[in-house]
Amino acid sequence: MEINLQNFTELFEKIVSPESKKIIESLYIFGSLARGEIIQAGSDIDSVLVLHNKDEVNFSEISQLAGDLVELDKKLGVEIDHVLCTQDDLFELLSPTLIVNLHADGVNIFGDDLKQRFADYINGCSKHQMLNSFLRTDMFRRQNLRKKFIKLDFKNTKNIDDKSIIGVCKEVILQARDLLYFEKDILVTPKRDICSYFLANYTGRDEFINIPMLSYNIRYGIVKLQDNEARYNYLKKAFDFMEEASILMQNRYKNLTGKTTLDLRPF
Numbered sequence: 001m002e003i004n005l006q007n008f009t010e011l012f013e014k015i016v017s018p019e020s021k022k023i024i025e026s027l028y029i030f031g032s033l034a035r036g037e038i039i040q041a042g043s044d045i046d047s048v049l050v051l052h053n054k055d056e057v058n059f060s061e062i063s064q065l066a067g068d069l070v071e072l073d074k075k076l077g078v079e080i081d082h083v084l085c086t087q088d089d090l091f092e093l094l095s096p097t098l099i100v101n102l103h104a105d106g107v108n109i110f111g112d113d114l115k116q117r118f119a120d121y122i123n124g125c126s127k128h129q130m131l132n133s134f135l136r137t138d139m140f141r142r143q144n145l146r147k148k149f150i151k152l153d154f155k156n157t158k159n160i161d162d163k164s165i166i167g168v169c170k171e172v173i174l175q176a177r178d179l180l181y182f183e184k185d186i187l188v189t190p191k192r193d194i195c196s197y198f199l200a201n202y203t204g205r206d207e208f209i210n211i212p213m214l215s216y217n218i219r220y221g222i223v224k225l226q227d228n229e230a231r232y233n234y235l236k237k238a239f240d241f242m243e244e245a246s247i248l249m250q251n252r253y254k255n256l257t258g259k260t261t262l263d264l265r266p267f
Contacts, residue, residue: 037190048106069082138175145171
């Protein structure tokens with residue numbers, strides 16, 4: 001089945017029971033599916049589920065909903081990554097970075113439209129809070145990519161599957177997005193726009209400034225990595241980019257805050 005917003009919405013309405021729908025205040029899809037950038041064989045679906053509960057989640061209700069969502073996953077043939085919140089802990093659990101994404105390109109599939117609440121929250125965040133959130137996300141992404149790389153078979157790169165390569169491409173593009181925000185105060189979310197803005201706003205070493213657009217082209221099949229050497233070289237460039245971009249963001253954060261060490265306490 002082709003994965004698109006219409007198919008997702010129709011299956012959600014068909015599969016999720018009336019009992020489960022009663023406890024949902026709002027369902028948002030964000031990320032590649034919401035932007036129309038989904039790769040049919042390589043992307044998952046990102047969602048935020050907000051329940052009507054004011055404080056805690058009732059187990060019997062959530063177990064019914066969980067069963068419905070597992071069935072939805074099976075019918076779509078793709079993994080859905082659900083972030084689960086209640087009305088009260090929505091802005092406690094979601095990072096400012098994620099709320100920016102929801103406001104920019106999130107699609108309300110079911111229930112109440114929360115875009116104004118997202119906008120009010122973002123407008124109430126200080127620059128320090130936003131930078132803090134982006135840097136926390138960066139640190140997690142950097143560590144996650146290191147964990148992925150340490151498991152890859154670099155002695156025989158033909159054993160590194162395309163899904164792993166596509167995943168690395170995505171992380172590079174997101175890192176470029178965050179670096180743009182840190183150093184240039186530019187915030188864009190469509191992947192093509194991120195890479196175009198990066199090329200337009202950075203000068204210097206080609207092996208650094210060209211990596212986001214190369215990653216985009218590989219992710220969407222415009223450029224093919226034809227052999228083991230090409231795969232190895234791309235992964236090396238991607239890893240070096242992630243490490244260097246992270247250091248640039250950390251240094252920028254320290255300069256802006258006047259701190260000599262990172263202060264990444266929860267926002």
